[in-house]
Amino acid sequence: MTSQLAAEVRKTKSSHLLLEASDRFGGWLSSTRREDGTVFEHGPRGVRPVGAAGWNTLNMVAELGLESEVLPVPYDHVASKNRFLFFKGKLHKMPSGLGGVFRTVPPFSRPLLQSVLKEIMVKRGKAEDETVHAFVERRLGAELADIAIDCLCRGVFAGDCRQLSMRSCFPPLFNAERARGSIVLGMVLGTGEKQAAHMLRLHVPPSDLAKRSNKESWTQWSLKRGMQTLPEALQDALMCEKHVEVHKNVPVKGLTRAGSGWEIKLEDGAVKADHIISAIPAQALASVLPPAAKSLSQHLREIATVSVALVNLEYEGSILPVTGFGHLVPSSEDKALLGVVYDSVPFPQHSRPGAPSTRLTVMMGGAWFQEEFGKPEGLAEQELLGRATRAVRAHLGVTAEPQWSYVTVLKDCIPQYHLGHWKRLESIESSIKQHSLPLTLAGASYYGVSVNDVILSGRRAAESLVGKV
Ligand SMILES: Cc1cc2nc3c(=O)[nH]c(=O)nc-3n(C[C@H](O)[C@H](O)[C@H](O)COP(=O)(O)OP(=O)(O)OC[C@H]3O[C@@H](n4cnc5c(N)ncnc54)[C@H](O)[C@@H]3O)c2cc1C
Numbered sequence: 302m303t304s305q306l307a308a309e310v311r312k313t314k315s316s317h318l319l320l321e322a323s324d325r326f327g328g329w330l331s332s333t334r335r336e337d338g339t340v341f342e343h344g345p346r347g348v349r350p351v352g353a354a355g356w357n358t359l360n361m362v363a364e365l366g367l368e369s370e371v372l373p374v375p376y377d378h379v380a381s382k383n384r385f386l387f388f389k390g391k392l393h394k395m396p397s398g399l400g401g402v403f404r405t406v407p408p409f410s411r412p413l414l415q416s417v418l419k420e421i422m423v424k425r426g427k428a429e430d431e432t433v434h435a436f437v438e439r440r441l442g443a444e445l446a447d448i449a450i451d452c453l454c455r456g457v458f459a460g461d462c463r464q465l466s467m468r469s470c471f472p473p474l475f476n477a478e479r480a481r482g483s484i485v486l487g488m489v490l491g492t493g494e495k496q497a498a499h500m501l502r503l504h505v506p507p508s509d510l511a512k513r514s515n516k517e518s519w520t521q522w523s524l525k526r527g528m529q530t531l532p533e534a535l536q537d538a539l540m541c542e543k544h545v546e547v548h549k550n551v552p553v554k555g556l557t558r559a560g561s562g563w564e565i566k567l568e569d570g571a572v573k574a575d576h577i578i579s580a581i582p583a584q585a586l587a588s589v590l591p592p593a594a595k596s597l598s599q600h601l602r603e604i605a606t607v608s609v610a611l612v613n614l615e616y617e618g619s620i621l622p623v624t625g626f627g628h629l630v631p632s633s634e635d636k637a638l639l640g641v642v643y644d645s646v647p648f649p650q651h652s653r654p655g656a657p658s659t660r661l662t663v664m665m666g667g668a669w670f671q672e673e674f675g676k677p678e679g680l681a682e683q684e685l686l687g688r689a690t691r692a693v694r695a696h697l698g699v700t701a702e703p704q705w706s707y708v709t710v711l712k713d714c715i716p717q718y719h720l721g722h723w724k725r726l727e728s729i730e731s732s733i734k735q736h737s738l739p740l741t742l743a744g745a746s747y748y749g750v751s752v753n754d755v756i757l758s759g760r761r762a763a764e765s766l767v768g769k770v
């Protein structure tokens with residue numbers, strides 16, 4: 302079958318070939334659509350419409366004809382305003398709005414404003430990079446670093462703020478300190494010409510949908526039939542293109558140089574390519590590169606990933622004691638339990654019609670996966686389900702049993718931009734240049750893990766080649 306595919310591919314006049322190893326496109330964008338209309342997300346569940354990267358995704362959504370499918374969450378929605386922390390056995394609403402800045406909001410021992418004002422006086426750091434925890438502890442104090450930032454890193458990277466890089470994970474804040482000596486001043490005054498030039502390169506004219514997101518102040522959006530709709534629509538659009546071929550169940554097994562291009566080894570057979578855009582994880586790319594690219598493979602292998610155990614739960618009735626986006630748990634409270642998303646609050650349209658229900662997603666593991674659960678392969682679903690339902694009981698007081706559940710282990714699903722990630726990227730880019738490899742990198746391993754970042758990286762990779770077509 303595959304050798305037939307290789308022969309078919311060789312025969313085609315397609316100038317663009319998309320090869321996917323698994324039996325579906327979309328990677329971590331994965332949704333279960335139950336027959337009664339309920340949608341459960343097993344990967345990303347909300348996309349931010351902010352900035353050039355946010356507009357770029359919405360432009361694509363519009364181009365794919367999905368405008369009527371969009372489910373926006375506006376600024377004044379309770380899911381935009383309320384996020385919680387579970388600390389010392391209690392749920393605490395995270396400070397938000399002006400009131401939250403001026404008042405002492407538990408579990409913090411002083412108003413956020415006090416830390417922010419003090420931050421302006423803190424000396425500028427000199428390090429080329431710093432862990433997120435060290436940076437925030439130095440500028441804003443240990444309490445915010447240990448609780449708030451610890452949670453933030455778990456809620457975005459499923460990562461450990463004591464290992465993650467400030468420079469690569471939160472570039473606007475790192476650059477603010479560099480440019481103005483203070484995060485606060487940098488955010489208020491801007492970070493100067495360098496940043497402006499960067500934004501110019503990123504200029505994305507907004508579609509009507511992107512303009513609407515701005516006018517209506519959306520904080521995030523999803524799609525009626527789940528996030529998986531996006532890769533499905535993209536696949537349909539690509540299949541209508543004359544010069545594009547898309548293949549699933551075709552893992553790339555190896556790459557060798559052939560003339561000025563590549564020979565791509567498939568399971569059984571091979572195809573030739575002038576240029577490759579790699580949108581696979583860095584470690585997967587490292588494992589297929591030829592031995593001659595040893596140092597490039599080495600740097601790619603250094604980009605670590607973490608696994609997440611994800612449990613979707615559905616309960617009968619409205620059972621939440623609070624309402625909002627969800628809650629995060631600092632690593633000091635429970636290393637294994639990263640947080641719980643209250644999915645039915647931002648996206649009630651994904652719940653089954655008729656009787657009220659509550660949908661939750663419990664996320665576990667991340668940087669603590671190995672230490673708390675062992676190897677991601679072959680874990681007992683019942684153990685993960687038990688751990689998730691016990692957390693829902695302890696954190697939210699829900700004693701009822703879920704009426705539906707789904708357990709999945711997402712192996713190596715989030716790349717970790719550890720301290721010195723920027724240097725690794727420089728070595729990778731210079732290795733590609735030095736060996737004149739016809740290779741462009743895209744995807745979550747390099748310059749941002751969000752759906753927006755990944756889509757923008759694909760667009761930039763394609764645009765960098767347009768001159769060569
Ligand atoms: C649980 C979870 C929640 C998230 N929540 C959000 C969120 O709310 N908002 C947000 O913006 N982002 C979120 N993200 C992040 C975002 O979803 C991911 O970073 C992004 O989807 C990664 O996309 P990617 O295309 O780079 O990689 P992937 O999705 O990993 O895709 C890579 C593809 O390459 C294929 N592949 C691998 N090796 C080969 C090979 N040798 N040959 C051919 N194909 C190969 C794989 O099968 C896969 O389909 C979340 C991620 C996770 C895991």
Ligand SMILES: C=Cc1c2[nH]c(c1C)Cc1[nH]c(c(CCC(=O)O)c1C)Cc1[nH]c(c(C)c1CCC(=O)O)Cc1[nH]c(c(C)c1C=C)C2
Pocket residue numbers: 349384385453455456457458459626627628629639640641642664750751752
């Ligand atoms: C508990 C674990 C996780 C939750 N979401 C993710 C993990 C690992 C993954 C994730 N969440 C977001 C992004 C994209 C970031 C971006 O730049 O757009 C990713 C990869 C969005 C996000 N979620 C939370 C925050 C603070 C952000 C950043 C953007 C924003 O402010 O909206 C918080 C959060 N995530 C989770 C929960 C339960 C939670 C807060 C209550 C789940």
